[in-house]
Amino acid sequence: MAILTGDLKPRERLVESELIAKYNVKRFTIRKVIQELAHLGFVELTPNKGARVADITDEELEDLYCVRVSLELLAAELLIKKITPEKLSVLWKIHKEYTTAVDNGDIEGMVLKNEEFHQTLYLMTENRFLADNLDRLKNGIFALRYNAYLSLGIPQLSVAQHESIINALENGDLEKLKLSVRENIIYPKMIHESRKTKSSNAIAKA
Numbered sequence: 001m002a003i004l005t006g007d008l009k010p011r012e013r014l015v016e017s018e019l020i021a022k023y024n025v026k027r028f029t030i031r032k033v034i035q036e037l038a039h040l041g042f043v044e045l046t047p048n049k050g051a052r053v054a055d056i057t058d059e060e061l062e063d064l065y066c067v068r069v070s071l072e073l074l075a076a077e078l079l080i081k082k083i084t085p086e087k088l089s090v091l092w093k094i095h096k097e098y099t100t101a102v103d104n105g106d107i108e109g110m111v112l113k114n115e116e117f118h119q120t121l122y123l124m125t126e127n128r129f130l131a132d133n134l135d136r137l138k139n140g141i142f143a144l145r146y147n148a149y150l151s152l153g154i155p156q157l158s159v160a161q162h163e164s165i166i167n168a169l170e171n172g173d174l175e176k177l178k179l180s181v182r183e184n185i186i187y188p189k190m191i192h193e194s195r196k197t198k199s200s201n202a203i204a205k206a
Contacts, residue, residue: 014043014051041139056140065189068137072185075134076177078125083169087124091166094120098162102155110155117162141188154187161187 008014019030034051037043044054056064094117101109118138122131161184168177 008053011055012053014053041136042142054140054142061141061189064137064140065186068134068185069182071130071134071137072181073178075122075125075127075130076181077174078127078130079121079169080172080174080177082124082126083172088166088170090120091117091169095159095162095166099159102159114158121165154191157187158184 014034016027016030016034019025020027023030034043034045038045038051042054043051045051094113098110098113098117100106101113119131119135122134125131161180164180165177165184168174168180
């Protein structure tokens with residue numbers, strides 16, 4: 001959670017003694033959590049250097065999105081076939097809770113409910129391998145996704161995109177579903193690239 005909400009920054013070293021003191025847990029617990037986070041893609045483990053919060057280069061970002069978009073669209077095709085009224089009810093419930101978090105400006109709530117929404121979609125494909133890989137790819141760009149929550153209007157836009165995804169599933173509209181999924185996952189990357197361009201222009205003018 002500390003990584004998802006930006007409390008621990010990309011490339012920040014994870015020092016066991018500091019984490020033990022901060023979270024008041026045993027060394028064994030910290031090591032186990034770090035291993036689990038590394039498996040999920042949140043943490044990088046380097047021999048003789050220890051652990052640090054994962055980061056991604058711009059080149060890696062392009063490669064990651066190339067794979068993620070393809071898998072997200074595959075997931076959409078499976079979801080159309082696997083969706084049921086019961087699953088739709090679960091998605092609407094999560095969406096309502098996410099909308100409430102956005103309306104209240106609850107960043108932590110937004111992050112948690114957004115994670116739950118996408119993880120639930122992945123699990124509903126009923127393909128464990130696809131769900132696991134999509135989850136790891138999503139975790140690899142957590143910093144971009146978190147920064148999107150701090151952008152004016154983006155959380156509200158995300159609410160509309162989530163609703164569009166559920167409506168497309170409800171109507172069995174695969175093309176609309178693919179379009180909505182693609183729009184929803186591409187925004188953090190677009191915001192990142194826009195900020196990079198503005199930063200480069202500012203430096204050039206200085």
